[in-house]
Amino acid sequence: MKKLKITFILLIVVLMLLVSACSAKDPSTTKEKDETKSTTSDAKEEETKEEETKEPTTLEIFGPGRGFWDPEKNSALKVIMDKTNTILEVTIPEDRKQALTMRMASGDVPDIFTTGRFEYLDYIPTGYILDIKDLLDEYGQDILSECNPDAWPYVTISGKIYGVPLWNNSFKHLLVMRADWAKNLGIELSNPVSYGEYGESMTQDEFSALLLAFTYDDPDGNGEDDTYGYAAAEDYNLRTSFTSLFGMFGGQVEQYYDYDDGVLPYIVTDDYRAGLNYISEQWALKTIDPEIFLSKGEQVQQKIMNSKIGIYTGWWSTTGTLANDGIYDLAPEAEFTHIYTIGNDGRNGILNNGLLSGVTSISTQSENPEVAMQFLNFLSSDEGYNLAGYGIEGEHYTVLDTGHFVKTALGAEVYEQWLLDPLWNLTCRKDVENFQRAAPLGDDATPLQLTQLVFHVNSTMNTAPTYASIFYGHAVPAIETELGTDVKTHVDQMAIEFITGTADVNDDEVWAEYIAEWEKRGGKRILDAYVQGSNDVYGTNYTSGN
Amino acid sequence: MVIGSNKNFNLFNVILTISIGIFGIIMFYPFLNLIFISFSKYSDIVKNKGILFYPQGFNISAYQYVFRYNNFWPAYQNTVFITLIGTSLALFLTIIGGYVLSVRELPGRNFLTTIVVITMFFSGGLIPGYLNFRNLKLLDSLWVLIIPVSINTWYMLLARNFFQGIPTEILESAKIDGISEVSLILKIIIPLSLPIIATLSLFYGVGRWNEYTFAVLYNSKVELQTLQVVIRGMYQITPDDFQDMDNYVPPSETVRAATVIVATIPILCIYPFLQKYFAKGIMVGSVKG
Numbered sequence: 081m082k083k084l085k086i087t088f089i090l091l092i093v094v095l096m097l098l099v100s101a102c103s104a105k106d107p108s109t110t111k112e113k114d115e116t117k118s119t120t121s122d123a124k125e126e127e128t129k130e131e132e133t134k135e136p137t138t139l140e141i142f143g144p145g146r147g148f149w150d151p152e153k154n155s156a157l158k159v160i161m162d163k164t165n166t167i168l169e170v171t172i173p174e175d176r177k178q179a180l181t182m183r184m185a186s187g188d189v190p191d192i193f194t195t196g197r198f199e200y201l202d203y204i205p206t207g208y209i210l211d212i213k214d215l216l217d218e219y220g221q222d223i224l225s226e227c228n229p230d231a232w233p234y235v236t237i238s239g240k241i242y243g244v245p246l247w248n249n250s251f252k253h254l255l256v257m258r259a260d261w262a263k264n265l266g267i268e269l270s271n272p273v274s275y276g277e278y279g280e281s282m283t284q285d286e287f288s289a290l291l292l293a294f295t296y297d298d299p300d301g302n303g304e305d306d307t308y309g310y311a312a313a314e315d316y317n318l319r320t321s322f323t324s325l326f327g328m329f330g331g332q333v334e335q336y337y338d339y340d341d342g343v344l345p346y347i348v349t350d351d352y353r354a355g356l357n358y359i360s361e362q363w364a365l366k367t368i369d370p371e372i373f374l375s376k377g378e379q380v381q382q383k384i385m386n387s388k389i390g391i392y393t394g395w396w397s398t399t400g401t402l403a404n405d406g407i408y409d410l411a412p413e414a415e416f417t418h419i420y421t422i423g424n425d426g427r428n429g430i431l432n433n434g435l436l437s438g439v440t441s442i443s444t445q446s447e448n449p450e451v452a453m454q455f456l457n458f459l460s461s462d463e464g465y466n467l468a469g470y471g472i473e474g475e476h477y478t479v480l481d482t483g484h485f486v487k488t489a490l491g492a493e494v495y496e497q498w499l500l501d502p503l504w505n506l507t508c509r510k511d512v513e514n515f516q517r518a519a520p521l522g523d524d525a526t527p528l529q530l531t532q533l534v535f536h537v538n539s540t541m542n543t544a545p546t547y548a549s550i551f552y553g554h555a556v557p558a559i560e561t562e563l564g565t566d567v568k569t570h571v572d573q574m575a576i577e578f579i580t581g582t583a584d585v586n587d588d589e590v591w592a593e594y595i596a597e598w599e600k601r602g603g604k605r606i607l608d609a610y611v612q613g614s615n616d617v618y619g620t621n622y623t624s625g626n
Numbered sequence: 627m628v629i630g631s632n633k634n635f636n637l638f639n640v641i642l643t644i645s646i647g648i649f650g651i652i653m654f655y656p657f658l659n660l661i662f663i664s665f666s667k668y669s670d671i672v673k674n675k676g677i678l679f680y681p682q683g684f685n686i687s688a689y690q691y692v693f694r695y696n697n698f699w700p701a702y703q704n705t706v707f708i709t710l711i712g713t714s715l716a717l718f719l720t721i722i723g724g725y726v727l728s729v730r731e732l733p734g735r736n737f738l739t740t741i742v743v744i745t746m747f748f749s750g751g752l753i754p755g756y757l758n759f760r761n762l763k764l765l766d767s768l769w770v771l772i773i774p775v776s777i778n779t780w781y782m783l784l785a786r787n788f789f790q791g792i793p794t795e796i797l798e799s800a801k802i803d804g805i806s807e808v809s810l811i812l813k814i815i816i817p818l819s820l821p822i823i824a825t826l827s828l829f830y831g832v833g834r835w836n837e838y839t840f841a842v843l844y845n846s847k848v849e850l851q852t853l854q855v856v857i858r859g860m861y862q863i864t865p866d867d868f869q870d871m872d873n874y875v876p877p878s879e880t881v882r883a884a885t886v887i888v889a890t891i892p893i894l895c896i897y898p899f900l901q902k903y904f905a906k907g908i909m910v911g912s913v914k915g
Contacts, residue, residue: 148696148848171846174855179843185753188760378879382672405877406669497696 137451138167142180142193144438147172147501154499156471160464164455170502184208191446192456194506200235200242200439201555210442211240215453220244222460227508231435234553237617243441244456247510249396250546251539252433253314255324256399257391259415261299262290269417280419281428284328284358287421291367294390300411306388309367313384313394314377318575321372322359323393323431327547328423329355332431333571335549336610342625343550343611345603347571348595356578356585363579373576387411391419396539403531416531420544432546436553440506459507468503470517485517554617557609563602570601664688664883671879687876688884697848697856704768705835705853712772712834717827719777724785725815739786746779752843759844770844771837771852778833781826788822789815824900835893857885 143149149170151157161168171190173179177199183189189208203209216224223244231245257280262269267290269280282290291309293299299307312321319333326332331346339349346352362368369380369389381398383389385407392398399416407414422428442452458464470477476491487495494500521529556564574594577583583590598604607624614620659678663671667683674682692698726732727739750758755774756765764770792815800814816823838854845851851859860881875881 150696150848172848173846174842174858179846182752182756182843186756186760382675385669385672404875406667406672409667409669410673499696 134165136161136165136167137448138169139192139446139448139452139455140169140190141171141502141506142176142183142190143170143172143502144176144194144505146505147498149502150499153497154471154494156467156476156494156500157503159472160458160467160503163463163467164451164458166451166455172502187445189443189445191443191448191452192440192506193443194246194438194440195243196438197248197434197436198234198439198553198555200441203441204237204242208444209242210444210446210449211242212244212442212449212453213239213241215442215449216241219450219453220457220460222457222464223508226460226465228435228510231508234434234436235439243439244508245436246438246440246505247508248433248435248437249539250432250434251430251544252396253320253323253393253431254396254535254539255391255393255419255421255430256416256535257290257419258294258299258387258389259417260413261294261390263415264299264301265293265297267293280417281422282419283422284424287328287419288362291362291391292365295365295367299390300387302387307390308369308388309390310362311369311375311380311383311389311392312372312377313380313389313392313398316373316375318572320431321393322355324421325359326352326355327429327431328421328427329358330423330425330427331355332429332547332549333575335547336551336607338550338622339625342623343607344625345607348598348603353585353591356575360579360581360585364581381405385410387414396535399535400532403528408527412527414527416535418535429545429547432548432552434548434552440508456506459503460509465504465507465509468507469500471500483517484520550622551610551614554610554614557606557613559602559609560606563606566601567598567603567606570597660883660886664880664887666880668877668880688880689888691876691881692860692884692888695856695860697851697859700849701851701853701856704850705837708768708771708837708852709831709834712776713827713830715772716776716778716781716830716834717823720782720785720826720830721816721819721823722811723777723782725789725811727782727786728789739783742779742782756843765844766847766850767845768850771834771840775833775840778830781829785819785822785826788819792818828897828900831896832893835889853889857889860885 149157149168149172151161157168171179176194177196180193180195180203184203184206195203200209212220227245228247231247232241235241235243235245259269259280294307294309296305298305314320323332326346330351331337331349333347333352334345336343336345337349359368369375369383371379375383377394380389380392381394381402384392385402385405387410420428420430440456442449442456446452459468466473470485471491471494473479475488476494477485477487479485521533525533574583574597578585583594585591604624611622611624614622659676662678662681663676665681665684665686665688666678667685670682671678723742727735727742729735732738749755759765759770759774764773796814796818797810800810805813836854837852838858841850841852841855861878
């Protein structure tokens with residue numbers, strides 16, 4: 081019986097081995113066979129080349145995670161395919177990063193794919209991202225003329241260009257004020273916001289006075305002591321929740337700058353210490369929402385809708401969202417304006433979210449990289465951009481004598497169904513064109529429309545100063561992956577302690593301990609790695625500061 | 627009649643009923659609140675700090691947005707198809723497999739059970755799975771959400787254990803009467819196994835209904851998306867991205883509530899029909915002596 085069992089097991093194992101051997105392909109053999117095939121059929125390819133170029137080329141595109149691909153519902157997509165002589169197979173995966181990683185790992189890479197900001201750096205070692213420098217020179221004239229020239233260095237490594245940089249609005253986290261509260265308290269606004277302008281600027285002292293007034297002077301006139309001067313309308317994050325406040329003190333969290341005595345992260349500098357001190361003073365005065373470290377963004381937005389907050393930092397679209405969600409039902413008198421704050425020493429700025437929103441790359445596996453580049457170039461041309469972003473003139477939109485675009489009923493429907501997004505999100509042209517072409521609102525514009533328009537346009541077109549890290553776009557060193565979380569935990573924890581007064585930020589001994597702990601957890605090693613990487617890859621001459 | 631003991635008994639019942647009633651309301655109220663939120667105006671929700679006892683500023687804009695959302699109805703159909711076919715296939719294979727493993731006379735039963743259990747601890751992984759499905763031409767097809775997951779070995783072992791609990795005397799007496807194996811399964815085993823079948827159908831059904839990961843990884847065509855994938859997509863397209871001033875999108879809070887209701891109600895409706903089968907089986911007392 082035992083022998084029978086052993087024999088049975090051995091038979092199963094042999095069967096499994098046979099099955100797997102028969103189905104497995106030897107990649108090298110396959111490649112050799114393919115190469116042999118290709119060399120022997122070169123002659124035939126030459127003969128049929130003329131015929132083949134007339135046939136549309138199939139391109140598989142792994143697009144950004146927005147919109148729907150439906151040429152039947154959006155005829156502009158068919159026009160694009162006709163004009164580029166392509167058949168497009170567009171995939172808009174829900175979890176783009178995971179899906180693309182799986183495709184790369186399995187060797188089944190699409191012709192064109194987009195990646196998030198600097199994700200492409202992770203894929204370079206796979207060898208699947210094509211250097212498109214030569215293709216750009218030959219076929220990418222519209223891309224080169226339309227893309228932000230400042231963005232190209234971020235997709236170029238050692239002279240190789242790994243993709244088309246997709247445009248990004250750098251101004252994401254804006255400071256917004258209840259302008260009607262300022263009026264209620266008799267505070268003059270000398271520079272109310274309007275289309276194309278940034279908004280109200282104020283000094284640090286004026287800002288501080290405003291926070292106090294919004295907290296203690298009953299700005300909404302309801303007779304209750306229920307308002308706070310400042311809150312963050314997003315999930316708490318040290319990097320973004322106090323961005324404008326730290327901006328008055330010369331920097332932003334998680335950024336590195338080149339100081340006189342070398343490169344340092346902002347979070348170990350005296351400027352940062354001064355910023356923490358200012359915020360802790362406001363905390364002690366109770367002008368900051370006491371739940372700022374705990375609340376979710378939606379909870380804070382609800383407080384704003386209930387007129388509990390006077391000034392908030394939020395995503396650029398937050399105010400438009402509040403308008404859409406019905407803040408004017410709860411507070412018909414509400415008026416909002418951008419503000420930006422200037423420190424007592426004249427420094428100001430907000431977080432720069434970078435020039436890239438993503439990168440569109442061509443695969444080394446693509447059989448038609450020239451066609452892929454020509455297609456991307458077409459999307460950057462006036463004709464292609466209009467087709468991708470607005471549809472067909474006369475069918476989806478009409479053009480007024482003023483040059484503004486007005487959607488037709490069909491165009492509005494296509495737009496509402498997000499059928500115009502897939503290809504439009506592959507281009508590198510500025511989003512601001514949308515609003516330059518949109519017909520301006522008339523005198524009958526509702527507060528909702530005005531709020532939405534102002535806050536989108538201004539965030540797109542403003543030129544307020546921003547802070548950008550000198551290592552923006554650089555590959556994350558391995559040591560940061562290993563130790564970065566620990567360092568960040570320490571910095572975040574100590575920031576809360578300093579702000580709430582649990583630890584005295586003005587105590588030199590406490591500050592020294594904070595710095596020492598930062599170094600002990602690996603902060604200095606991470607700094608050195610960034611400096612070394614920058615010098616090696618980008619030819620800079622940085623040194624680590626002390 | 628002992629009056630004193632009846633009084634205590636009634637009081638206890640009353641206290642118990644009230645306590646359980648309160649507990650039930652506490653458990654049920656969040657779901658009820660979600661229904662109210664889905665039918666309410668967002669500004670009224672905010673005014674009441676999210677606690678509602680009835681819909682306020684009644685409107686159905688959230689449901690209109692959900693039902694008109696591009697690809698919502700095709701995705702719903704796909705999910706219904708996957709749930710019905712997938713659950714049926716899974717039940718069939720699980721019952722058959724569980725029964726086979728429960729037969730004590732089966733040669734190599736222990737070995738087969740060991741092989742089955744091993745598959746519970748190890749899997750091929752994401753990439754080998756993708757390659758396997760690609761080679762089998764299952765990618766970009768609804769069958770990739772049905773066939774590879776048609777047997778859950780843990781459920782099969784549950785079924786096996788249940789079948790082992792059926793008294794052998796019943797089966798032997800049926801065999802003495804000359805019944806075939808197939809008739810034995812159809813006429814004796816399955817009718818006695820309604821509790822486990824109901825349980826497994828609910829487990830499988832809910833699993834298929836909530837399928838997301840496979841649908842995201844192995845299907846790239848929009849027309850093959852499942853309900854959960856579309857719902858996820860709805861959350862991404864929120865009022866945070868204004869590109870058109872005419873393009874009103876209901877507040878995400880109400881849309882979320884509406885999607886939860888739309889996705890959950892069908893399962894909730896089925897559950898009461900299966901509950902009676904969870905009661906004690908009818909085989910108790912079927913063997914006398």
